[in-house]
Amino acid sequence: MRVLVYGAGQLAQMMYLAGAPLGIEVEAVDVSSDTVVHPVSKLPLDASLEQAIEAADALTVEFEHVPERLLEQAEKSNKLMPSMEAILVGADRVREKQLLETLQIPNCSHRIVTSLDELDACISALGDKLIIKASRDGYDGYGQWRLTSADQLEEIKQALDGLDLSAVPLVVEKMLSFERELSLIGVRSQNGDIKVYPIAENLHYQGQLHVSVAPAPKVDAALQQQAEDIFKRLADGMQYTGVLAVEMFQCGDQLLVNELAPRVHNSGHWTLTGSDTSQFENHLRAVTGLPLGDTGARSPAAMINIIGCGTFSRELLSIPGCHLHWYGKTVRDKRKMGHINLTAENYQMLGHKMQQLVAYVPGEAFPKLAEEAQKLSSWK
Amino acid sequence: MRVLVYGAGQLAQMMYLAGAPLGIEVEAVDVSSDTVVHPVSKLPLDASLEQAIEAADALTVEFEHVPERLLEQAEKSNKLMPSMEAILVGADRVREKQLLETLQIPNCSHRIVTSLDELDACISALGDKLIIKASRDGYDGYGQWRLTSADQLEEIKQALDGLDLSAVPLVVEKMLSFERELSLIGVRSQNGDIKVYPIAENLHYQGQLHVSVAPAPKVDAALQQQAEDIFKRLADGMQYTGVLAVEMFQCGDQLLVNELAPRVHNSGHWTLTGSDTSQFENHLRAVTGLPLGDTGARSPAAMINIIGCGTFSRELLSIPGCHLHWYGKTVRDKRKMGHINLTAENYQMLGHKMQQLVAYVPGEAFPKLAEEAQKLSSWK
Numbered sequence: 125m126r127v128l129v130y131g132a133g134q135l136a137q138m139m140y141l142a143g144a145p146l147g148i149e150v151e152a153v154d155v156s157s158d159t160v161v162h163p164v165s166k167l168p169l170d171a172s173l174e175q176a177i178e179a180a181d182a183l184t185v186e187f188e189h190v191p192e193r194l195l196e197q198a199e200k201s202n203k204l205m206p207s208m209e210a211i212l213v214g215a216d217r218v219r220e221k222q223l224l225e226t227l228q229i230p231n232c233s234h235r236i237v238t239s240l241d242e243l244d245a246c247i248s249a250l251g252d253k254l255i256i257k258a259s260r261d262g263y264d265g266y267g268q269w270r271l272t273s274a275d276q277l278e279e280i281k282q283a284l285d286g287l288d289l290s291a292v293p294l295v296v297e298k299m300l301s302f303e304r305e306l307s308l309i310g311v312r313s314q315n316g317d318i319k320v321y322p323i324a325e326n327l328h329y330q331g332q333l334h335v336s337v338a339p340a341p342k343v344d345a346a347l348q349q350q351a352e353d354i355f356k357r358l359a360d361g362m363q364y365t366g367v368l369a370v371e372m373f374q375c376g377d378q379l380l381v382n383e384l385a386p387r388v389h390n391s392g393h394w395t396l397t398g399s400d401t402s403q404f405e406n407h408l409r410a411v412t413g414l415p416l417g418d419t420g421a422r423s424p425a426a427m428i429n430i431i432g433c434g435t436f437s438r439e440l441l442s443i444p445g446c447h448l449h450w451y452g453k454t455v456r457d458k459r460k461m462g463h464i465n466l467t468a469e470n471y472q473m474l475g476h477k478m479q480q481l482v483a484y485v486p487g488e489a490f491p492k493l494a495e496e497a498q499k500l501s502s503w504k
Numbered sequence: 505m506r507v508l509v510y511g512a513g514q515l516a517q518m519m520y521l522a523g524a525p526l527g528i529e530v531e532a533v534d535v536s537s538d539t540v541v542h543p544v545s546k547l548p549l550d551a552s553l554e555q556a557i558e559a560a561d562a563l564t565v566e567f568e569h570v571p572e573r574l575l576e577q578a579e580k581s582n583k584l585m586p587s588m589e590a591i592l593v594g595a596d597r598v599r600e601k602q603l604l605e606t607l608q609i610p611n612c613s614h615r616i617v618t619s620l621d622e623l624d625a626c627i628s629a630l631g632d633k634l635i636i637k638a639s640r641d642g643y644d645g646y647g648q649w650r651l652t653s654a655d656q657l658e659e660i661k662q663a664l665d666g667l668d669l670s671a672v673p674l675v676v677e678k679m680l681s682f683e684r685e686l687s688l689i690g691v692r693s694q695n696g697d698i699k700v701y702p703i704a705e706n707l708h709y710q711g712q713l714h715v716s717v718a719p720a721p722k723v724d725a726a727l728q729q730q731a732e733d734i735f736k737r738l739a740d741g742m743q744y745t746g747v748l749a750v751e752m753f754q755c756g757d758q759l760l761v762n763e764l765a766p767r768v769h770n771s772g773h774w775t776l777t778g779s780d781t782s783q784f785e786n787h788l789r790a791v792t793g794l795p796l797g798d799t800g801a802r803s804p805a806a807m808i809n810i811i812g813c814g815t816f817s818r819e820l821l822s823i824p825g826c827h828l829h830w831y832g833k834t835v836r837d838k839r840k841m842g843h844i845n846l847t848a849e850n851y852q853m854l855g856h857k858m859q860q861l862v863a864y865v866p867g868e869a870f871p872k873l874a875e876e877a878q879k880l881s882s883w884k
Contacts, residue, residue, distance in 0.1 A: 145829040
């Protein structure tokens with residue numbers, strides 16, 4: 125079988141590696157040049173995009189910001205999974221909020237803004253602690269502005285001046301006081317079977333994910349169930365096929381959905397060693413019509429992103445249960461270069477292993493590691 | 505880093521898949537044409553063998569029957585691991601027996617025969633239940649003859665007539681009464697660190713491995729230790745680098761070494777899901793100088809070979825903990841097409857899962873499955 129993935133980054137690479145044992149040949153589309161490439165070597169393959177679409181059993185995406193003309197072409201083949209509509213929900217915060225409202229899924233109080241004049245009304249409605257987000261093409265912390273008091277409004281308006289808000293509206297959210305960021309990764313098959321992984325806890329720094337711990341500590345059955353119910357409503361509501369990531373805030377015992385990612389997700393990389401079936405394998409199983417695999421956690425697991433950094437000691441592999449996933453890219457500031465997966469018998473041991481890891485990596489590139497290591501190792 | 509593997513079959517493919525996450529690029533040599541190929545697609549890469557040797561950080565093999573002229577060329581680069589000498593031990597039963605004798609490792613009573621006249625003396629020395637093996641190029645059950653009574657000797661002599669026994673001697677072994685076949689897979693690093701996986705029990709049919717169960721049931725600490733001691737003596741004795749497989753017979757509480765394979769081995773495929781670090785990853789870690797990974801078993805695991813068969817229901821993936829490893833080859837009689845890995849909480853559950861598997865595969869191609877499933881599922 126063949127699966128064509130739009131996007132040729134690390135997610136396509138990990139899908140390729142998960143597909144090969146299943147006899148699924150994964151090819152990638154470099155969307156900047158419309159060329160079909162090998163997902164690992166990135167070398168061009170001997171097929172035009174049209175030929176590759178024709179030869180594929182399924183088409184899918186590794187990121188939601190695929191040019192719409194390509195998505196339209198893909199959708200026409202009737203082989204695109206998830207659907208173009210679901211992908212655009214992930215690419216456009218207006219569509220995302222509309223879906224959440226339609227499905228009555230709890231999310232942050234917000235307003236859609238298509239003209240700067242409407243910002244004053246947002247303050248009246250939501251208060252003066254706001255996060256203002258571009259509804260499209262905002263990614264990894266770019267395209268966001270924070271308002272922490274009403275007197276910053278003029279400054280923000282100046283920063284936003286010149287944006288075509290009727291074409292790309294803003295989503296203005298009330299800044300939440302939440303305990304932590306969680307995500308649920310799940311998968312839905314073509315015939316509606318659903319399997320979800322345990323919730324992960326995500327630690328961000330400057331808008332980027334740095335560490336995930338799964339199963340998230342201190343998640344009771346009710347919270348896991350709440351997340352699963354949200355997932356089911358979303359996945360069924362979109363008639364979704366494949367892996368879907370749901371990012372949430374925990375406020376007390378309530379979960380508010382923050383963002384959806386219609387694809388395999390960084391906060392699910394722990395599944396490569398922490399679960400019986402990785403998110404990459406399950407995504408491929410779903411889009412090719414194979415039965416879904418087990419999504420239980422084998423043991424506590426942590427995923428630590430390697431961001432903007434290529435120099436660390438490979439001796440980190442001497443930590444038992446430590447695995448490196450290197451993406452083979454040129455080092456650039458803020459670029460996700462790879463990740464490290466750790467598993468351990470319990471959270472305390474996981475914390476100890478993270479403490480060991482601290483010795484092998486430059487601290488400035490891993491700003492959340494030592495703190496989280498300390499927290500887990502003193503776990504009771 | 506780059507590793508060049510001699511041989512372009514499934515073992516090179518699985519090394520490639522294990523290498524990519526570590527940033528290790530694995531290339532394969534098709535030894536029938538001296539061309540460098542991609543280990544998964546088998547398409548030629550844009551490099552001559554000489555260029556690939558030059559560009560590689562390490563050279564290794566996926567099988568021991570690499571033409572000696574290629575091994576000599578590889579050895580000259582000083583990057584071949586394990587050494588040519590160790591590889592030839594696996595390719596030549598005379599060298600193998602000599603090594604076992606030199607290192608005083610228990611093995612089957614045997615004689616080396618370089619002329620048919622010496623066969624009579626073998627019967628006097630070893631009895632008339634014998635296995636006669638070509639010392640080279642015998643593989644997967646080919647090149648073996650069985651003598652079960654002295655009056656078959658003439659017939660056997662006729663079958664062997666015309667072989668150049670001075671060039672390729674015979675190894676004549678006393679037929680053993682043994683309880684079962686076991687194997688130990690272990691790995692030795694360049695600086696002498698050793699890690700071994702738990703012993704696996706192997707079920708053969710017509711000279712081919714069909715099922716491995718690991719950890720082998722009913723192995724006490726003394727037996728595991730005995731196997732580990734054998735491994736250590738062999739690996740240290742050869743100054744070995746990489747994964748080495750030791751096939752053994754269990755006779756009461758004694759282990760007799762039957763065969764060595766200087767490479768990753770079919771009876772270690774269970775490590776892909778059953779252990780934290782697969783044999784493929786550990787082999788690559790060893791030959792590239794990375795720390796070795798954890799070799800413990802996560803839980804009982806079974807590996808079931810798919811031999812000479814391409815038609816089975818992909819619904820087998822609905823069994824929890826079931827993973828398919830398909831090698832992408834054209835179906836041929838007796839050809840290893842892929843394997844199925846199963847893991848379960850305990851042996852009884854493993855047996856139940858194997859029983860479920862029976863429903864998805866054609867029985868004639870899986871002659872050991874139902875029996876072993878029955879045995880494990882009634883495990884006390």
